[in-house]
Amino acid sequence: MLFNELYSAYYNTVAALLKQAMDHPLSDSELSEIIHQHAFEESELYIRPALKDQRWQLIQTEGTTCLKKIPSMPLTTLQKQWLKAIGMDVRMRLFTEDTFDFPDVEPLFIPDDILIFDQYSDGDDYQSETYINNFRILLQAIRTHTPLSIVQENKHGQKLTVLIQPDYLEYSQKDDKFRLIGAGSYLGNTINLAGIISCQPIKENPPTDLRKRNPLKLRSVIFELVDQRNALERVLMHFAHFKKRVQKIDVNHYEVTLFYDKEDETEIVIRILSFGPLLKVKAPVHFVNLIKQRLIDQRSCGI
Amino acid sequence: MAYSELVKNFSRIRDYMREFYVYGFKSRNEFTKKSGRSYDDEKRRLESWLKDYMQFRQTAEGKNVFLSIDTRITKHNPLYKAWKTKSFTEGDITLHFILMDILNSADHPLSFNSIREQIDEYLLDFEEPRFFDESTVRKKLNEYIREGIVVGEMCSKKKVYHAADPAPLLDVDAVHFFSEVAPCGVMGSFLLDKLENHEDHLAFKHHYITDTMDSEILCDIFSAIHGKNEMMLKMMNRHKAQINENTVIPLKVMISVQNGRQYLMAYSFRFRRISAYRIDNIVAVQINEVSDRFDELRAKLEGMLPHIWGVSTQGGSNMRMEHVEFTIRYTEQEQHIPRRLEREKRCGTVEQLDSHSSRFSADVYDASELIPWIRTFLCRITEFSFSNKTLEKQFKEDLEEMYKLYGLEKEENHAFQ
Numbered sequence: 001m002l003f004n005e006l007y008s009a010y011y012n013t014v015a016a017l018l019k020q021a022m023d024h025p026l027s028d029s030e031l032s033e034i035i036h037q038h039a040f041e042e043s044e045l046y047i048r049p050a051l052k053d054q055r056w057q058l059i060q061t062e063g064t065t066c067l068k069k070i071p072s073m074p075l076t077t078l079q080k081q082w083l084k085a086i087g088m089d090v091r092m093r094l095f096t097e098d099t100f101d102f103p104d105v106e107p108l109f110i111p112d113d114i115l116i117f118d119q120y121s122d123g124d125d126y127q128s129e130t131y132i133n134n135f136r137i138l139l140q141a142i143r144t145h146t147p148l149s150i151v152q153e154n155k156h157g158q159k160l161t162v163l164i165q166p167d168y169l170e171y172s173q174k175d176d177k178f179r180l181i182g183a184g185s186y187l188g189n190t191i192n193l194a195g196i197i198s199c200q201p202i203k204e205n206p207p208t209d210l211r212k213r214n215p216l217k218l219r220s221v222i223f224e225l226v227d228q229r230n231a232l233e234r235v236l237m238h239f240a241h242f243k244k245r246v247q248k249i250d251v252n253h254y255e256v257t258l259f260y261d262k263e264d265e266t267e268i269v270i271r272i273l274s275f276g277p278l279l280k281v282k283a284p285v286h287f288v289n290l291i292k293q294r295l296i297d298q299r300s301c302g303i
Numbered sequence: 304m305a306y307s308e309l310v311k312n313f314s315r316i317r318d319y320m321r322e323f324y325v326y327g328f329k330s331r332n333e334f335t336k337k338s339g340r341s342y343d344d345e346k347r348r349l350e351s352w353l354k355d356y357m358q359f360r361q362t363a364e365g366k367n368v369f370l371s372i373d374t375r376i377t378k379h380n381p382l383y384k385a386w387k388t389k390s391f392t393e394g395d396i397t398l399h400f401i402l403m404d405i406l407n408s409a410d411h412p413l414s415f416n417s418i419r420e421q422i423d424e425y426l427l428d429f430e431e432p433r434f435f436d437e438s439t440v441r442k443k444l445n446e447y448i449r450e451g452i453v454v455g456e457m458c459s460k461k462k463v464y465h466a467a468d469p470a471p472l473l474d475v476d477a478v479h480f481f482s483e484v485a486p487c488g489v490m491g492s493f494l495l496d497k498l499e500n501h502e503d504h505l506a507f508k509h510h511y512i513t514d515t516m517d518s519e520i521l522c523d524i525f526s527a528i529h530g531k532n533e534m535m536l537k538m539m540n541r542h543k544a545q546i547n548e549n550t551v552i553p554l555k556v557m558i559s560v561q562n563g564r565q566y567l568m569a570y571s572f573r574f575r576r577i578s579a580y581r582i583d584n585i586v587a588v589q590i591n592e593v594s595d596r597f598d599e600l601r602a603k604l605e606g607m608l609p610h611i612w613g614v615s616t617q618g619g620s621n622m623r624m625e626h627v628e629f630t631i632r633y634t635e636q637e638q639h640i641p642r643r644l645e646r647e648k649r650c651g652t653v654e655q656l657d658s659h660s661s662r663f664s665a666d667v668y669d670a671s672e673l674i675p676w677i678r679t680f681l682c683r684i685t686e687f688s689f690s691n692k693t694l695e696k697q698f699k700e701d702l703e704e705m706y707k708l709y710g711l712e713k714e715e716n717h718a719f720q
Contacts, residue, residue: 171506
């Protein structure tokens with residue numbers, strides 16, 4: 001069963017407390033710190049008295065425990081089933097050769113049980129040995145904070161070498177692509193993995209003059225939504241992954257403020273257009289004009 | 304009953320999370336389904352679990368509470384926390400750690416009596432030692448055998464117990480990745496909780512997490528698909544606020560990465576056809592007997608897929624199949640536009656008419672599902688045609704309505720400053 005106390009934050013917290021108590025008597029401040037690290041905002045109100053009052057008989061008054069081994073739990077059947085299922089995903093080889101072949105369980109699902117029906121079709125080639133090799137070099141460099149020299153091909157087919165301090169890999173499930181986010185490249189902070197020909201860590205004489213990474217440039221757009229044809233639910237589900245605010249104006253009108261990164265502005269414009277007349281952009285003016293220009297261009301097509 | 308941070312039944316919290324995360328505009332008074340106290344308790348729980356993401360806004364109707372999460376920045380799905388809140392008894396947690404310690408410390412399988420004796424020894428030093436009777440210990444062992452963390456086997460006609468094999472070493476980044484992108488990813492989050500502190504090396508764009516609340520239902524669906532079982536679905540009809548029951552043969556799970564919805568494609572006995580069921584509208588499931596029609600119906604669905612744009616298997620017209628086509632124009636510098644048609648189409652064909660125009664056409668069960676995508680090409684659509692004329696009229700009227708919304712109904716060329 002998925003909703004099970006074996007996976008609960010409280011069990012994990014108590015396991016961490018017991019681990020500490022096996023090493024040395026647990027102090028009050030350690031107790032607080034561990035609870036806040038592993039559980040929720042109000043958890044100390046429940047966990048501390050339960051242990052102190054010996055309702056949970058695991059830690060003695062002086063902060064020691066009768067346990068002999070650091071708490072650990074084998075994988076549950078459900079965890080094995082899930083690991084076995086993801087072991088069948090072609091993307092697993094980007095990370096490891098392990099396929100989680102637990103002979104005693106069936107996978108929770110197999111690739112044929114699922115269809116992502118609206119993913120773009122030009123995703124990265126996860127079965128390419130070059131891609132896998134590059135991915136592993138990049139990931140290792142991120143883990144060890146090692147700068148990289150990357151050779152990539154530009155849109156004119158020319159080879160370019162860039163130096164970058166890698167920060168993290170960003171994956172878009174819609175695009176089915178990975179991008180490397182880092183700092184230092186004069187071509188920008190983002191490199192599409194599919195465009196990388198080769199890469200190698202710079203272990204000796206690392207560059208010291210790499211540029212800083214530009215933070216996300218957050219912008220907002222305000223649009224009015226009229227709740228016809230189930231628009232309220234469709235729009236809010238569609239934009240659910242953004243930070244946003246929703247305000248009810250009257251019985252079927254809502255105002256939505258959406259926060260997005262400047263580099264995604266064109267994407268936001270067409271996503272708003274996709275809802276037709278059920279959304280009307282109110283502000284800022286430059287965004288309203290982007291929508292208007294598209295409509296003017298459309299009208300010029302004779303429709 | 305006194306307030307507790309933990310919950311016994313997940314379905315209680317499922318609706319509130321959806322309201323606070325997806326919608327987020329209702330005031331306390333608008334939560335009419337539950338009592339005021341129930342609202343206060345659920346809000347307090349969510350605040351405790353997800354404090355960093357809870358926001359408040361004062362309106363004329365009262366204070367609105369909502370969850371605001373930018374999933375491009377949060378590298379781990381915060382809603383998974385809700386699945387880590389299952390309540391338990393004082394005896395459960397005490398027995399769990401002692402039992403697992405006994406089994407993990409033993410170098411050979413233990414008999415039931417030996418386990419019971421050792422439990423008592425662990426508790427001796429407490430002022431008022433708790434007593435676990437035989438039935439309680441046996442129930443817990445059986446529960447853990449079912450969960451797979453304890454193995455019970457016969458040895459010389461006597462049942463003995465030992466801990467299952469220790470968890471293998473896992474690649475943290477792999478588990479992190481699949482915890483965010485794979486179905487039932489909360490299992491990955493559970494695994495990450497058991498690993499030592501680690502840095503995050505991955506982030507996610509266009510990342511929907513609304514399906515988090517449906518993880519347990521999805522697990523049951525996979526189980527039924529795997530066993531080729533029939534299922535009874537209890538579906539919430541949100542418009543009518545009523546629950547319907549449907550007996551189906553589950554065939555496939557269809558996932559959207561452009562709105563986060565998950566659907567079960569299943570054969571409905573009532574309607575005698577394959578239809579889509581939104582998984583977030585399923586409130587409960589029951590797995591029934593094995594169906595001998597699974598393979599036949601799965602093959603039928605596979606044959607239908609080239610004509611399904613989204614998930615719908617029936618359009619608004621009476622036609623079995625609806626034809627749709629549209630033509631777009633682009634300049635020399637806009638060669639990414641015809642590439643967009645190719646990469647974004649899910650079925651149908653793209654035909655390049657000349658160096659500046661391409662036509663898309665498809666025969667689908669429900670052409671209305673293409674409308675939002677077609678609108679993303681507004682500014683360059685030169686022709687369109689739908690065999691479903693009601694839909695074609697609606698598309699034209701919507702376009703006129705959009706011109707009106709922005710004051711463009713008559714003027715052909717505006718200049719914007």
